[in-house]
Amino acid sequence: MKTTCRGAVLAAAPLLVAAPLLIGAASPADPAAPTTDATCVMNGHGIFATAVDPGGIGLPAGNTLAMTGTVECVDSAGAATATGVFERTVTMPAAECTGDEHGDTSVTTVHWADKTTSTFRFDHTDVVKVNGTASLVVTGAVTPDSTRFAGDTVNAVGTSTGVGCGTPAGETALDSTLVLRLTH
Numbered sequence: 001m002k003t004t005c006r007g008a009v010l011a012a013a014p015l016l017v018a019a020p021l022l023i024g025a026a027s028p029a030d031p032a033a034p035t036t037d038a039t040c041v042m043n044g045h046g047i048f049a050t051a052v053d054p055g056g057i058g059l060p061a062g063n064t065l066a067m068t069g070t071v072e073c074v075d076s077a078g079a080a081t082a083t084g085v086f087e088r089t090v091t092m093p094a095a096e097c098t099g100d101e102h103g104d105t106s107v108t109t110v111h112w113a114d115k116t117t118s119t120f121r122f123d124h125t126d127v128v129k130v131n132g133t134a135s136l137v138v139t140g141a142v143t144p145d146s147t148r149f150a151g152d153t154v155n156a157v158g159t160s161t162g163v164g165c166g167t168p169a170g171e172t173a174l175d176s177t178l179v180l181r182l183t184h
Helices: 002-023
Strands: 036-052 061-074 080-095 099-112 117-130 133-142 153-163 171-183
Touching: 036 080, 061 171, 080 117, 117 153, 133 171
Parallel strands: none
Antiparallel strands: 036 061, 036 171, 061 080, 080 099, 099 117, 117 133, 133 153, 153 171
């Protein structure tokens, strides 16, 4: 019983750490807690510069992913605050169909519907992949010269699903959804 309880607590620990990101609520008793400016959803499609794991070889290799997609943001009250399209270039030092990728970086340029622009720098992305399906945990910031959310901190979680793993051609493309919390 003691082992089962301890295992349940250890298994739940990552969820407790992620809870503030997912619910976005700062404690009213902590005035130093970050203030949420927006929560955004980015849906994108990307093409790899070089196929990942062609022939199912499974060796990590450097790669680049060019993505485009849409972004929709709501404020802390849930009201729509901004929409637009984005382009992202992801640099991956060790892309593979199955395994952990730590340290992927990217730059995302968002073209808002009002014709303004913001740049999101994702300084660190942890990717855990199994046969082309991945969980994503991202940290970074919005550049200070951006029109919207300038200087905000970015924390994001998401998923991606690739096509082609285990085939002779390899993984050539993927679809991704990221949920970003923008705070200052």
